[in-house]
Amino acid sequence: MTTANTYTEPELVQLLRQKEETAFKYLYDHYAGALNGVILQIIPDQALAADVLQEVFLNVWRRMETYDASKGRLFTWMLNIARNAAIDMTRSKAYQNSQKNRELDSDVHITSAGSNPSLDHIGLSKVIGQLKEEHRVLIDLAYLKGYTHEEIAKLLEIPLGTVKTRIRAALLQLRKLLT
Amino acid sequence: MNVQEYIESGSIESCVLGLADQAEQQELERMCAAYPEVRAARDAFEASLEASAMAGAVAPPPALRDSIFEKITQPESGSLTQPAPVVELPTPEAYSGAGWKKYLVAASVVLLAGSAALNIYLYNRYQQSDSLYKDLLAQQQQLAENNSSMQTRLTDLETDLSRIKNPNIQPIKMTAVNNTNSLTTVYWDKNSAEVYLLVNQLPKPEPGKQYQLWAIVNGKPVDAGVIDVEPGDGLVKMKNIPSAEAFAITLENAGGSQSPTLTAMYVLGKV
Numbered sequence: 001m002t003t004a005n006t007y008t009e010p011e012l013v014q015l016l017r018q019k020e021e022t023a024f025k026y027l028y029d030h031y032a033g034a035l036n037g038v039i040l041q042i043i044p045d046q047a048l049a050a051d052v053l054q055e056v057f058l059n060v061w062r063r064m065e066t067y068d069a070s071k072g073r074l075f076t077w078m079l080n081i082a083r084n085a086a087i088d089m090t091r092s093k094a095y096q097n098s099q100k101n102r103e104l105d106s107d108v109h110i111t112s113a114g115s116n117p118s119l120d121h122i123g124l125s126k127v128i129g130q131l132k133e134e135h136r137v138l139i140d141l142a143y144l145k146g147y148t149h150e151e152i153a154k155l156l157e158i159p160l161g162t163v164k165t166r167i168r169a170a171l172l173q174l175r176k177l178l179t
Numbered sequence: 180m181n182v183q184e185y186i187e188s189g190s191i192e193s194c195v196l197g198l199a200d201q202a203e204q205q206e207l208e209r210m211c212a213a214y215p216e217v218r219a220a221r222d223a224f225e226a227s228l229e230a231s232a233m234a235g236a237v238a239p240p241p242a243l244r245d246s247i248f249e250k251i252t253q254p255e256s257g258s259l260t261q262p263a264p265v266v267e268l269p270t271p272e273a274y275s276g277a278g279w280k281k282y283l284v285a286a287s288v289v290l291l292a293g294s295a296a297l298n299i300y301l302y303n304r305y306q307q308s309d310s311l312y313k314d315l316l317a318q319q320q321q322l323a324e325n326n327s328s329m330q331t332r333l334t335d336l337e338t339d340l341s342r343i344k345n346p347n348i349q350p351i352k353m354t355a356v357n358n359t360n361s362l363t364t365v366y367w368d369k370n371s372a373e374v375y376l377l378v379n380q381l382p383k384p385e386p387g388k389q390y391q392l393w394a395i396v397n398g399k400p401v402d403a404g405v406i407d408v409e410p411g412d413g414l415v416k417m418k419n420i421p422s423a424e425a426f427a428i429t430l431e432n433a434g435g436s437q438s439p440t441l442t443a444m445y446v447l448g449k450v
Binding site: 034040046050 | 187188189190192193195196197198204208211221222223224225226227228229230231232233234235236237238239240243244246247248250251252
């Protein structure tokens, strides 16, 4: 059941602030798949990813008034909510316990971006997969795992300044690949 | 930093992807407001990010859609016209407001862990001190016992010394009559008839045997008691002897004999 209407972004935001359910259905139908794809990059388990996606949309609905269009696109705002929610989930005790049995899987996920063809030959993960190894690792740790620069420096045993420089380089590389 | 350098610094991407700190975010806002090129670069990156995510879309489970709409239409968490209580998610915008709570929670967890660690440390220290204290207590008791036994020994020696110093006491040196190097001394008070024996040197008797002191009175031996002492002991009081010409020690069966075994005489001392 997809909604036939289309909206410009300001219209959509305006209607969502008025708690217009039709607009919300449009938002879901339009963006749920894209956000789900990103969440799955962080949480490979489909059921857990769906839990996060639900939380994300409920928060978008409830917190629409905090969205500030001058700071960026609606999708960027939702993407950040989704990424933070997914990373929070990976840090919950329940999730970490559930991952203990799957360490091999997640190792594969870290070291090889090409492990799951249905996810990894399209979209953002494909782009990340095209990065140079040293850049890809940093984007994986910083963006998908949510580690701070300090944590990455410790983990990879490289100086903090190097981490910052390489992440900048990785991001510029990412931009080139995206455009 | 000029505009082009800023655009090429990676700062825009860092902010859009939510990797930047607050200061960097605010700088981007300023740059966007001041320079249309920066704004355009940001918009372009956001658009390409969105397009890429769209290309990587994965359909969520179909039941999720209904589940979400059911939740937003249920007025369970208060009226929908008013903002419902929201579980704050840490979005970049929320870091400034909700961040301190996170740090507060983190700080209390750290404090709790620190306090627990301190408790364990102090408990271990307490146990160490307690065991040390018990050791010291045992040592102190041992020393007190030693002291008490030394006191007893000192008192005995003082008593012996006072007997020897008594002007009425006559020391009688008893020298070996066999080849054993034996030597004993009798301290005899003729006035009170008291006899004390000091064993300077006597071979250790075989099992079942015991030394016996004799006084020779009018050429006849008179029993003056059996000897339980070893070399190093102090004066030992023997039987009273009112008069004697000599003293002798023989080795007899344990318990002593009626008359001395003269072949087993060890020492003899004339008065």
